[in-house]
Amino acid sequence: MARVAVIGGGISGLGTALMLGRRGHTVTLFEQEARQAGEDLDRDFYHWGRARVPQAVQPHSLLAPVRTVLRAETPDVYADLLARGAREYHEFDWFGEHPTHRAGDEDLVTLRTRRIVLEAALVAAVRRERTVNVRRGCRVRALGMEKGRPARVSPARVTGVQVGADTHRADLVIDASGRRSPVPAWLIAAGCRPPVVDSHRTGLAYLCRWYRLRADGPRDPGRVKTGSAAPFALAGVFPSDNDAFAVNLVLSTGDPTRGALTDPAVFEAAARRFPATAAWLDLAPEPQSAVLAMAGLDNRWTALADGAGPVVTGLVNAGDSLIHTNPTLGHGAALGLRAAQYLAAHVDQIAADPSGYHAWTAHALRPWFDAQVTADRTNEQRLAESSPLSDRRAAALAACAFDDPVIMRARAQVRHLLRPAHDAYGTDEVDRHLIAWLAAHPDFSPQHDGPTRDQWDTLVSG
Numbered sequence: 001m002a003r004v005a006v007i008g009g010g011i012s013g014l015g016t017a018l019m020l021g022r023r024g025h026t027v028t029l030f031e032q033e034a035r036q037a038g039e040d041l042d043r044d045f046y047h048w049g050r051a052r053v054p055q056a057v058q059p060h061s062l063l064a065p066v067r068t069v070l071r072a073e074t075p076d077v078y079a080d081l082l083a084r085g086a087r088e089y090h091e092f093d094w095f096g097e098h099p100t101h102r103a104g105d106e107d108l109v110t111l112r113t114r115r116i117v118l119e120a121a122l123v124a125a126v127r128r129e130r131t132v133n134v135r136r137g138c139r140v141r142a143l144g145m146e147k148g149r150p151a152r153v154s155p156a157r158v159t160g161v162q163v164g165a166d167t168h169r170a171d172l173v174i175d176a177s178g179r180r181s182p183v184p185a186w187l188i189a190a191g192c193r194p195p196v197v198d199s200h201r202t203g204l205a206y207l208c209r210w211y212r213l214r215a216d217g218p219r220d221p222g223r224v225k226t227g228s229a230a231p232f233a234l235a236g237v238f239p240s241d242n243d244a245f246a247v248n249l250v251l252s253t254g255d256p257t258r259g260a261l262t263d264p265a266v267f268e269a270a271a272r273r274f275p276a277t278a279a280w281l282d283l284a285p286e287p288q289s290a291v292l293a294m295a296g297l298d299n300r301w302t303a304l305a306d307g308a309g310p311v312v313t314g315l316v317n318a319g320d321s322l323i324h325t326n327p328t329l330g331h332g333a334a335l336g337l338r339a340a341q342y343l344a345a346h347v348d349q350i351a352a353d354p355s356g357y358h359a360w361t362a363h364a365l366r367p368w369f370d371a372q373v374t375a376d377r378t379n380e381q382r383l384a385e386s387s388p389l390s391d392r393r394a395a396a397l398a399a400c401a402f403d404d405p406v407i408m409r410a411r412a413q414v415r416h417l418l419r420p421a422h423d424a425y426g427t428d429e430v431d432r433h434l435i436a437w438l439a440a441h442p443d444f445s446p447q448h449d450g451p452t453r454d455q456w457d458t459l460v461s462g
């Protein structure tokens with residue numbers, strides 16, 4: 001059984017610690033923040049200024065791997081998540097009646113919930129786990145390294161973490177400290193070969209506002225998609241737990257109207273110009289928050305291995321510190337928990353030699369990072385230049401999915417990280433269905449359903 005130290009108690013750190021602990025390993029989790037998600041979800045969500053985890057208040061869609069990993073590894077946590085108000089949404093729910101079942105359809109489920117609900121369920125489970133010791137309010141300030149090894153030639157070995165004046169020894173340290181991980185800088189300072197970082201800045205800005213449906217008010221927005229688009233902005237609604245939902249706008253960081261949108265009245269007027277978000281605002285919900293903005297995000301892959309193999313042993317990274325994806329596709333928690341599951345299953349080998357873990361991440365996680373980078377390049381350019389939609393096939397597939405379950409299945413398999421796009425969409429069956437749909441919609445041309453730029457500028461400046 002391994003002794004493991006986990007740096008960071010976010011979704012990835014908590015999930016990894018829990019899954020390791022359940023397999024009998026001895027785990028110590030260090031989290032710099034003293035406060036933890038508890039029983040009062042609204043207080044923790046709306047009234048906890050979390051400068052170190054600013055994404056915590058942004059809307060989240062939890063994709064299929066979150067559900068499948070939790071149900072396989074920690075079914076009690078999954079049940080607790082639902083008991084706390086998270087809701088399952090199957091992609092075929094759009095059609096009312098589901099099509100004839102095919103293997104794998106059962107997994108095409110989004111968990112609709114605020115991130116805090118997942119955190120609270122994980123925190124509660126970790127607290128019950130005898131093998132996991134959580135040390136809150138403890139910032140890891142350095143790594144413990146084996147003495148006397150020429151780090152640049154053969155990899156140095158990490159032997160633990162330093163917290164205050166103490167050194168905590170471990171067979172394996174897992175860096176789950178998030179997108180601002182200090183670990184790469186520590187390794188370089190220790191004389192290791194540098195981690196290989198692939199970083200792409202995305203010029204996208206996110207603005208959201210939280211609402212709650214009134215207990216005595218209307219509750220059904222009707223059969224409306226959760227996303228809409230203008231040439232220069234995307235709008236989305238995130239139905240969540242306990243009648244909470246978020247309205248979200250995404251635009252280029254260079255958009256001159258970005259600042260004005262932090263005014264709730266302007267934000268709401270703008271959101272009302274998109275069918276997806278207007279349908280939910282028409283339910284007269286109660287606002288729960290200010291307009292919460294975030295920008296300046298990267299897509300960043302941080303490999304603790306280079307062409308010559310691991311740059312260090314006794315240490316691996318997981319979650320955002322390994323793969324930080326810009327959130328337009330909502331991959332973060334799913335990729336973090338997939339890594340947690342793999343780490344828990346293979347920890348003894350990884351403690352001895354992390355090469356297998358690095359190979360697995362490159363094979364199982366990296367393609368989703370590359371897909372996000374490609375999607376963001378397209379989105380970023382389109383929003384910055386207000387370009388018209390030009391890819392007729394892609395636009396037709398997107399529209400057709402909401403009429404045809406075969407296309408919806410392919411779309412959902414990609415969205416939920418189950419099949420790459422070229423595989424899911426590249427079948428004869430998808431081609432046949434798309435051709436039939438286009439024949440039935442001869443006038444189809446790619447179109448936005450949001451406002452024009454003139455309408456937008458008028459309402460934002462007015």
Ligand SMILES: Cc1cc2nc3c(=O)[nH]c(=O)nc-3n(C[C@H](O)[C@H](O)[C@H](O)COP(=O)(O)OP(=O)(O)OC[C@H]3O[C@@H](n4cnc5c(N)ncnc54)[C@H](O)[C@@H]3O)c2cc1C
Binds near residue numbers: 181
């Ligand atoms: C706008 C936005 C929207 C998003 N939407 C989605 C979505 O729809 N779906 C989805 O799945 N994901 C989404 N994400 C991504 C998701 O939030 C992240 O992938 C996820 O929170 C990462 O979890 P983590 O545990 O890896 O890191 P974090 O949650 O950042 O946790 C890291 C923890 O480590 C602690 N820490 C850091 N340094 C130290 C140290 N030295 N010592 C001790 N503790 C330390 C921090 O305090 C923190 O608690 C979104 C992100 C953003 C920004």
